[in-house]
Amino acid sequence: MWQKVADRYGLEVDFSALPDSVNFWAWVAEHPEIPIFICEGMKKSCCLLSQGYVAISLSGITMGRTKGADGKLALQPYLAMFATPKRQVLFCFDAETKEKTKHDVFLATVKTGKLFADADCLVKVVELPLLEGTDKTGVDDFIVERGIDAFHQVNLAAISLNTYTWEYQQDCQLTFKPFKSLSMNVMFQLDRYEIPDYIPKTGIVALQSAKGTGKTQAIAAIFKGSN
Numbered sequence: 001m002w003q004k005v006a007d008r009y010g011l012e013v014d015f016s017a018l019p020d021s022v023n024f025w026a027w028v029a030e031h032p033e034i035p036i037f038i039c040e041g042m043k044k045s046c047c048l049l050s051q052g053y054v055a056i057s058l059s060g061i062t063m064g065r066t067k068g069a070d071g072k073l074a075l076q077p078y079l080a081m082f083a084t085p086k087r088q089v090l091f092c093f094d095a096e097t098k099e100k101t102k103h104d105v106f107l108a109t110v111k112t113g114k115l116f117a118d119a120d121c122l123v124k125v126v127e128l129p130l131l132e133g134t135d136k137t138g139v140d141d142f143i144v145e146r147g148i149d150a151f152h153q154v155n156l157a158a159i160s161l162n163t164y165t166w167e168y169q170q171d172c173q174l175t176f177k178p179f180k181s182l183s184m185n186v187m188f189q190l191d192r193y194e195i196p197d198y199i200p201k202t203g204i205v206a207l208q209s210a211k212g213t214g215k216t217q218a219i220a221a222i223f224k225g226s227n
Contacts, residue, residue: 001049001050001052004051004052005028005049008053009033009034011031011033029081029082029084032087034087035087035088036054036055036056036082036087036088036089036090037053037055037056037090037092037126038056038064038091039055039057039139040058040059040061040093040094041057041059043138044057044139045057047139047140048092048139048143051143051151053155055092056082061105063076064108065111073115074115075115075116075119079116080119084121085119085120086120088123089113089116089122089123089124090123090124090158091112091113091125092126094138094139095128095129096135096136097135097136098135106168109161109164110164110165113125117161122160124158125158125164126155127157127158128142129142129154131146
């Protein structure tokens with residue numbers, strides 16, 4: 001495995017000359033040109049390591065950070081040793097379909113990723129495609145199904161932490177187009193005790209207009225009339 005990693009990144013290792021105090025992880029820490037992948041779960045990191053990628057597994061997506069005595073967040077010591085300037089750190093959490101889980105993954109990635117970024121690391125996010133017929137895809141599942149070359153292409157397409165944050169925020173924006181646009185004069189006439197015909201009677205109705213145009217008073221009047 002050690003040799004596979006060295007070969008992937010073009011590094012020479014004279015194992016016969018290595019002192020006993022230098023193990024694989026100490027060697028990786030001394031080479032900031034080797035990227036580090038952050039995964040959730042041992043099987044994910046073992047799969048990547050078997051292919052010559054250096055991966056560290058977390059027991060949970062939030063377990064990469066801790067709170068110090070001063071109350072500030074910091075990287076866990078076993079991660080902090082790799083947080084050296086210009087090292088590339090790639091988050092490779094599972095692809096998810098549940099909205100709450102996706103949000104939790106987003107928060108964990110951004111919060112832990114920022115700690116690496118504060119250490120001047122180059123933080124990226126690997127966006128795994130969801131395998132057909134599944135509601136969750138880990139990197140081990142993806143490599144078994146599509147092969148290591150397919151993962152290599154996904155890895156090359158990894159995006160920066162800033163881009164990941166921006167894209168997620170954009171996805172959370174309301175994208176429905178207005179069903180009907182009303183003039184300011186019509187907005188002021190909403191203070192009647194029945195719902196006007198041009199407003200849907202079922203579903204969710206969202207009103208948007210400038211401050212002081214009577215939205216609150218209109219809604220209050222409609223609710224009062226409905227009682």
